[in-house]
Amino acid sequence: MSSLDEFALIRRLTEGKQSAAFQQASGVDKGIGDDAAVAYLAPGCQLVMTCDTMTESIHFQPNTMRDSDVGYKAMAAAISDIGAMGAIPRYALVALSIPQETPLHKLEAIYQGLYECANRWSVVIVGGDTTSCIGGLTLTVTVIGEVSEGQALLRSSAKTGDVLFATGELGCSAAGLDYLLQQALPFEQWPNIDKDSAEARLIAAHCRPEPQIEIGQLLQQSKVCGALNDVSDGLASEAWEIAQASGVGIDLIEDRIPIADELMAYAEKAEKDPLHYILYGGEDYKLIGTMQAEHAIEMQIKFREAGHSLYIIGYVNAEDSGVRLVQSSGYVVPIEKKGYNHFRKD
Amino acid sequence: MSSLDEFALIRRLTEGKQSAAFQQASGVDKGIGDDAAVAYLAPGCQLVMTCDTMTESIHFQPNTMRDSDVGYKAMAAAISDIGAMGAIPRYALVALSIPQETPLHKLEAIYQGLYECANRWSVVIVGGDTTSCIGGLTLTVTVIGEVSEGQALLRSSAKTGDVLFATGELGCSAAGLDYLLQQALPFEQWPNIDKDSAEARLIAAHCRPEPQIEIGQLLQQSKVCGALNDVSDGLASEAWEIAQASGVGIDLIEDRIPIADELMAYAEKAEKDPLHYILYGGEDYKLIGTMQAEHAIEMQIKFREAGHSLYIIGYVNAEDSGVRLVQSSGYVVPIEKKGYNHFRKD
Numbered sequence: 001m002s003s004l005d006e007f008a009l010i011r012r013l014t015e016g017k018q019s020a021a022f023q024q025a026s027g028v029d030k031g032i033g034d035d036a037a038v039a040y041l042a043p044g045c046q047l048v049m050t051c052d053t054m055t056e057s058i059h060f061q062p063n064t065m066r067d068s069d070v071g072y073k074a075m076a077a078a079i080s081d082i083g084a085m086g087a088i089p090r091y092a093l094v095a096l097s098i099p100q101e102t103p104l105h106k107l108e109a110i111y112q113g114l115y116e117c118a119n120r121w122s123v124v125i126v127g128g129d130t131t132s133c134i135g136g137l138t139l140t141v142t143v144i145g146e147v148s149e150g151q152a153l154l155r156s157s158a159k160t161g162d163v164l165f166a167t168g169e170l171g172c173s174a175a176g177l178d179y180l181l182q183q184a185l186p187f188e189q190w191p192n193i194d195k196d197s198a199e200a201r202l203i204a205a206h207c208r209p210e211p212q213i214e215i216g217q218l219l220q221q222s223k224v225c226g227a228l229n230d231v232s233d234g235l236a237s238e239a240w241e242i243a244q245a246s247g248v249g250i251d252l253i254e255d256r257i258p259i260a261d262e263l264m265a266y267a268e269k270a271e272k273d274p275l276h277y278i279l280y281g282g283e284d285y286k287l288i289g290t291m292q293a294e295h296a297i298e299m300q301i302k303f304r305e306a307g308h309s310l311y312i313i314g315y316v317n318a319e320d321s322g323v324r325l326v327q328s329s330g331y332v333v334p335i336e337k338k339g340y341n342h343f344r345k346d
Numbered sequence: 347m348s349s350l351d352e353f354a355l356i357r358r359l360t361e362g363k364q365s366a367a368f369q370q371a372s373g374v375d376k377g378i379g380d381d382a383a384v385a386y387l388a389p390g391c392q393l394v395m396t397c398d399t400m401t402e403s404i405h406f407q408p409n410t411m412r413d414s415d416v417g418y419k420a421m422a423a424a425i426s427d428i429g430a431m432g433a434i435p436r437y438a439l440v441a442l443s444i445p446q447e448t449p450l451h452k453l454e455a456i457y458q459g460l461y462e463c464a465n466r467w468s469v470v471i472v473g474g475d476t477t478s479c480i481g482g483l484t485l486t487v488t489v490i491g492e493v494s495e496g497q498a499l500l501r502s503s504a505k506t507g508d509v510l511f512a513t514g515e516l517g518c519s520a521a522g523l524d525y526l527l528q529q530a531l532p533f534e535q536w537p538n539i540d541k542d543s544a545e546a547r548l549i550a551a552h553c554r555p556e557p558q559i560e561i562g563q564l565l566q567q568s569k570v571c572g573a574l575n576d577v578s579d580g581l582a583s584e585a586w587e588i589a590q591a592s593g594v595g596i597d598l599i600e601d602r603i604p605i606a607d608e609l610m611a612y613a614e615k616a617e618k619d620p621l622h623y624i625l626y627g628g629e630d631y632k633l634i635g636t637m638q639a640e641h642a643i644e645m646q647i648k649f650r651e652a653g654h655s656l657y658i659i660g661y662v663n664a665e666d667s668g669v670r671l672v673q674s675s676g677y678v679v680p681i682e683k684k685g686y687n688h689f690r691k692d
Contacts, residue, residue: 029392030500033591035430035576036396036491038498041387046375049472050382051439051488055479084381093397095441095486126395133401135481140441142397142488145382152384154376230381245379 010130012104013111018124026090026124037126039091045146050081052143056136064180066187067106069207070139071113073283077232078143079121080211080285084230085154086220087147089213092118094128095140102137110139121213153220153228153289158246162226162290164314167215167303169260170235171274174281176206179266198262209285215308216287222299228289234282239314239323240337242290249321252314252335254328280338290316356476358450359457364470372436372470383472385437391492396427398489402482408532410523413452415553416485417459419629423578424489425467426557426631430576431500432566433493435559438464440474441486448483456485467559497566499574499635504592508572508636510660513561513649515606516581517620520627522552525612544608555631561654562633568645574635580628585660585669586683588636595667598660598681600674626684636662 014032023031027040041047054060054074065073075092082089094114098107118125123143158164179202183190193200211230219225227246229238235252243250259274267274291299296312303310314326323335360378369377373386387393400406400420411419421438428435440460444453464471469489525548529536539546557576565571573592575584581598589596605620613620637645642658649656660672669681 029496030498034501035427035574036394036433038431038433038493039393039395041393047385047387047393047437047490048382049385049437049439049488049490051441051473051475051486053441053443053475053477053486055443055477055484057480058478081381085384087382087384091393091395093395093488095397095399095488097399097401097484099481127397129397129399129486131399131401132404133482133484134403135445136479138401138443138479138484140397140399140443140475140484140486142395142439142441143382144393144395144490147384150375152376155380228381 006130013107014125017111017115018119023124026122028091028124028126031124031126037091039126041146044149046149046152048082048085048087048145048147048152050078050143051140052078052081053138053140055138062186063184064177065207067109068113068116071110072117072208074139074141075114075117076209076211076285078141079117079123079213080230080232082143082145083211083213083216084228084287085147085152086216086225086228087145087152088217089121089123089143089145091126091144092123093142094125096128097131097133097138099134099137100132114141121211147220151220153225155227155229155242155245158227158242158248158290158316160248160316160318161293162316163293163296163312164239164250164252164288164290164316166258166286166288166311166313167212168284168286168309169258169263170231170284170286171263171277171281172202172205172260173209173283174277175263175266176202176204178270179203180206198265201262202266206283209283211285212287218302218306218308219287219289222302224291224295224299226290228287231284231286231288232282234280235288236279236323236335237282237337238288239335243323249317249319250314250323251317251326251332252323253326256311256313258311279335352476359453360471363457363461364465369470372468374437374470374472377470377472383437385472387492390495392495392498394428394431394433394491394493394498396424396489397486398424398427399484399486401484409530410526411553412533413455414459414462417456418463418554420485420487421460421463421469422555422557422631424487425463425469425559426555426576426578428489428491429557429559429562430574430633431493431498432562432571432574433491433498434563435467435469435489435491437472437490438469439488440471442474443477443479443484445480445483446478460487467557493566499566499571501573501575501588501591504573504588504594504636504662506594506662506664507639508662509639509642509658510585510596510598510634510636510662512604512632512634512657512659513558514630514632514655515604515609516577516630516632517609517623517627518548518551518606519555519629520623521609521612522548522550524616525549526552544611547608548612552629555629557631558633564648564652564654565633565635568648570637570641570645572636574633577630577632577634578628580626581634582625582669582681583628583683584634585681589669595663595665596660596669597663597672597678598669599672602657602659604657625681
């Protein structure tokens with residue numbers, strides 16, 4: 001890699017990955033190759049902006065993610081934040097800092113993953129910055145999207161009497177990470193496990209999460225959705241964010257929380273409580289949110305018709321009671337506000 | 347710092363730094379504290395997007411920049427890219443990755459610098475991501491701006507017969523870096539040098555560069571400006587970028603290139619050629635660009651009236667001759683396309 005200069009490197013990593021026709025159709029006037037990118041926003045839309053960083057040894061290791069997964073997941077995480085506003089992701093900027101001795105094929109794999117994810121959700125990569133660094137690789141993806149004026153779905157919109165929903169099964173990503181950490185094999189040595197096995201599905205949940213953009217749209221257009229969050233830090237943390245931002249209490253009903261078959265199978269084998277992964281795992285990138293109770297059934301039907309799932313897993317109450325779990329036994333227990341914390345020592 | 351959780355840390359670093367009134371007046375609907383930020387773009391405007399990364403030991407060291415300078419300069423560099431499109435910077439996202447043992451006062455100083463720069467150019471910090479990392483601190487600033495539809499000033503717009511201009515004296519930042527590297531003192535031990543000394547002015551040029559947003563605007567509104575670049579990698583590299591993107595040759599006239607008094611004084615003392623800093627230094631964040639020759643004098647008058655400088659330092663020719671220097675002696679010599687390169691070993 002040291003023989004390539006910076007511009008040649010950027011060209012090698014980005015050229016031809018997204019066609020000029022696609023970029024033009026996506027409203028890009030000037031993409032990679034100038035001081036800044038220039039693009040259009042649809043009339044009547046507001047800007048939606050987010051960024052997400054993944055760092056080596058903290059967010060990923062050679063035994064928990066392949067290089068292409070690192071790119072894919074960084075892009076997916078930022079796209080998911082746009083979806084969690086009920087917005088449409090449009091443009092992305094990629095800032096990659098790499099140790100100077102990084103082999104070119106590693107960079108190419110990261111970019112392959114970045115583009116694979118971006119292309120899947122029709123996001124144009126319009127710029128970025130590629131720098132060297134000491135220490136671990138750092139990847140920051142910024143995504144810019146749009147939402148009809150005043151229609152963004154905020155955390156602060158939960159209301160007493162609303163139900164709490166989840167748009168998919170949670171905890172699989174954390175269980176996948178657990179599995180990979182226990183194998184402790186660099187990815188080149190991952191076993192060729194059966195694609196349909198529970199483990200393979202858990203690994204996919206961890207390495208190739210799917211931002212639910214279409215579902216975010218469905219919720220935004222329904223006009224009955226209140227608060228919305230994507231599950232990046234576990235159900236407990238996300239429910240707490242909604243509760244605090246909205247000034248309400250949230251009760252989760254244990255019996256209503258869906259558990260994926262693969263998570264159940266893995267938890268049984270590992271002799272762990274699947275609920276632990278669901279509450280405190282994270283990086284699932286499914287959505288949780290609130291909606292008026294009277295629209296829940298109608299929305300569940302709409303979701304089923306669109307090929308999606310909508311699980312009603314709790315309700316919003318007026319009390320300042322934080323987040324609680326109504327257990328199968330009938331006991332109501334408080335749920336800690338915790339997920340992965342970068343700056344707290346446990 | 348380890349006693350603060352992530353949300354408490356973000357609050358501590360960002361809360362109260364930009365008033366709600368300022369944010370609202372700037373079109374921010376939802377700032378820090380949700381999955382993504384939501385804001386307005388002026389009607390008839392296009393989006394302009396860029397990001398810039400600074401990494402420890404590569405872009406800065408404890409003896410070349412204070413913590414607050416790191417924040418200030420990362421913001422300034424990204425804002426400058428927006429200015430170099432003739433656009434107005436509006437919103438910023440800050441991604442900061444820090445070694446886990448970083449003291450809180452260091453983070454506070456970085457954020458103080460980030461906000462100082464953002465406030466000066468009326469940019470609202472609307473979001474970001476704060477993560478831990480192994481190895482050096484990494485700071486990525488994304489800036490999103492706006493420009494009237496179709497009015498962005500691109501690198502590719504230089505035309506034969508245009509003159510090449512610079513909007514300020516170059517090379518001071520590189521000379522400042524040289525001076526600081528030779529002192530090799532951690533910033534706590536920097537001497538209290540006279541604020542008006544040549545050294546102090548060079549240090550300021552390196553640590554507190556000023557993006558020329560007003561000047562970019564003046565050029566964009568003039569309608570006589572062709573190509574435009576900000577000088578982040580030295581005059582040689584920036585002139586080459588314009589030459590290649592526009593398919594023209596550029597000749598720099600040595601006698602016309604302005605040299606700041608402080609650069610001249612420093613270069614004499616250090617027995618170096620000031621032109622070396624100008625051509626191959628960078629991080630000055632002045633603008634260079636092209637305009638139709640017949641408008642040069644009228645624009646110089648406009649610039650003087652607005653309190654700015656416009657130096658005509660070369661011309662654009664039709665030949666595929668790359669970038670050349672017309673020396674004081676009359677000789678014409680080719681200029682290498684080089685600046686700081688992250689991925690090349692010299």
